[in-house]
Amino acid sequence: xxxxxxxxxxxxxxxxxxxxxxxxxxxxxxxxxxxxxxxxxxxxxxxxxxxxxxxxxxxxxxxxxxxxxxxxxxxxxxxxxxxxxxxxxxxxxxxxxxxxxxxxxxxxxxxxxxxxxxxxxxxxxxxxxxxxxxxxxxxxxxxxxxxxxxxxxxxxxxxxxxxxxxxxxxxxxxxxxxxxxxxxxxxxxxxxxxxxxxxxxxxxxxxxxxxxxxxxxxxxxxxxxxxxxxxxxxxxxxxxxxxxxxxxxxxxxxxxxxxxxxxxxxxxxxxxxxxxxxxxxxxxxxxxxxxxxxxxxxxxxxxxxxxxxxxxxxxxxxxxxxxxxxxxxxxxxxxxxxxxxxxxxxxxxxxxxxxxxxxxxxxxxxxxxxxxxxxxxxxxxxxxxxxxxxxx
Numbered sequence: 001x002x003x004x005x006x007x008x009x010x011x012x013x014x015x016x017x018x019x020x021x022x023x024x025x026x027x028x029x030x031x032x033x034x035x036x037x038x039x040x041x042x043x044x045x046x047x048x049x050x051x052x053x054x055x056x057x058x059x060x061x062x063x064x065x066x067x068x069x070x071x072x073x074x075x076x077x078x079x080x081x082x083x084x085x086x087x088x089x090x091x092x093x094x095x096x097x098x099x100x101x102x103x104x105x106x107x108x109x110x111x112x113x114x115x116x117x118x119x120x121x122x123x124x125x126x127x128x129x130x131x132x133x134x135x136x137x138x139x140x141x142x143x144x145x146x147x148x149x150x151x152x153x154x155x156x157x158x159x160x161x162x163x164x165x166x167x168x169x170x171x172x173x174x175x176x177x178x179x180x181x182x183x184x185x186x187x188x189x190x191x192x193x194x195x196x197x198x199x200x201x202x203x204x205x206x207x208x209x210x211x212x213x214x215x216x217x218x219x220x221x222x223x224x225x226x227x228x229x230x231x232x233x234x235x236x237x238x239x240x241x242x243x244x245x246x247x248x249x250x251x252x253x254x255x256x257x258x259x260x261x262x263x264x265x266x267x268x269x270x271x272x273x274x275x276x277x278x279x280x281x282x283x284x285x286x287x288x289x290x291x292x293x294x295x296x297x298x299x300x301x302x303x304x305x306x307x308x309x310x311x312x313x314x315x316x317x318x319x320x321x322x323x324x325x326x327x328x329x330x331x332x333x334x335x336x337x338x339x340x341x342x343x344x345x346x347x348x349x350x351x352x353x354x355x356x357x358x359x360x361x362x363x364x365x366x367x368x369x370x371x372x373x374x375x376x377x378x379x380x381x382x383x384x385x386x387x388x389x390x391x392x
Contacts, residue, residue, distance in 0.1 A: 001168065002052075002113035005044040009071065009109055011037045013102045016082050021095045026086030034083060040175045043202065045072070047171065047195065052116060063115040066108040075105030163192045170199050179206045230303040232281055233288035241302035241310060245363040248314075258362060259313030259321045259355040262370040263291075263328065266348045266382040268307035279339050280307075283347055286337055294331045299324075310370075313355070321353035325385040333383070348383035350374060355387075 015034040019026045026034075052064045078101060085091045093101070135145055170183055183200040228240035236244075248254030265271075265287060272280040284307065291309060292301050296319075304310040311328070313321065329351055336344040352374025356366050369388040377386040 001044050001048045001171070002109065002116060005041060005048060006106065006109040006113065008037050008041045008044065009075075009106055012041065012079055013099070016079070016086065017095055017098065019086055019089070020082070020091045020093070020098050023089055023091070025089040026083065031083070031086070036175075043171065043175065046202075047167075047198065050191065050194065050198075052112060055119070057119045059115050060112075060119050063108065063112040067112050070108045071105050075102060078102055078105065163188060163196070167195055167199060170203075174199070174203055174206060177206075177210075179203050179210065230288075233285050233303050235288050235292065235309075236300065236302035238302060238304050238310070241300065241304070241312060242363070244300065245312060245366075249358055249362045250360060254358050255314055256358055257355060258358050258366065259324075259353065260366045260370040261311040261313065261321060261325050261328070261351055261353045262304065262367075262374045263309050263311075263325070263349045263351045264374060264378065265307040265332075266350055271345070271347075275339060275341075275343065275345070279341070279343075282339055283337055283345075287332060287347065287349075290331050291328055294328055295324075321355050322385060322387045325351040325353045325387070329383070329385055350377040350382045351385040352377055353385065353387045 012034060015030055015037065016026070019030065049064065052060055052067075055061055055064070082091060082098065091098070135142065138145070173181075183196055183203055188196055228236055230237045245258075248258065265283065268280065268283075271283055284303075288301070288303065288309070291311070295301060295311060298314045300312040300314065302310050302312070311324075313319075313324065329349060332347055332349050337347045338344050352370045352372065354366055354369035354373060356362055356369065373386040373388040377384050380386065
């Protein structure tokens, strides 16, 4: 674990070297990789310090304190400052200066690992010396002692080495986000029991965090849909349509030409007055359904306000707006709309269409042109299509 801790600590610095070398802000991907590596470092340290932080050996205790002070204190502080400077790309130091500053803080990690090994080896050597003295004193029991040593080896493998290797594998799996398999501590005692209980606690917290992240993402998606969708008809609202049009025109990512059809349901106030506002809402919902079904896959429909709808014409090959609008006009007019009360009525609409080249200021000009054409359609008696002659 201490060796992996040193390796991941080095990776923390490596995540920052390239942005420092290029003098550029730290990207979101690199920042996420830094945070993931830091999480692994903290998780490994939480496990390792259970042994190094509670030892009665003075050298091991001193090495443990040096790691806390120099790496998790000064070193992590240096990394945090450099990460914060990565927001602007102005780090204030070169790659060599950063390396010379951070590398000495890794030394206590290596020293702790070496001291831990030395202490363990010393303890084992003392045990070995005692065992040899005992064997010398009881040479008559050599065969029995050999059998006992064999049994001890088997027990050590089962009670110590296998659990440690299993714990190591589970730590790596948890760090990689694999939390489905439960962690059991059956048959374990002492520090091994505490180690696997800590791993299980970490696993359950990761599961809770992942569930919270999924819930947050779902909630954010729901909020976005609610912000972009008209609550009555289920199509986009005007704000969402205008944001889409702005992206297509300002960034030049849209097609070479874009078209717009504005339509206004004829005499909608009379429908509300004669049949009630609930019937008017039903007409708007049925109209949105018919229009959406009659459009091509690339075209976008939105409720532009009141009884007015807008259709943004996209795609590489746009039909003449007159043909599209005429098809939509016939779709609305026939068959008759059936209300929840069982009554039927004929619904017509006036259409204004325009088609222009996709440029930076295309959207406001396109809306103005389609609006002019819609006004002419209404003025000419409604239930008709007018295409703006200055654009299409």
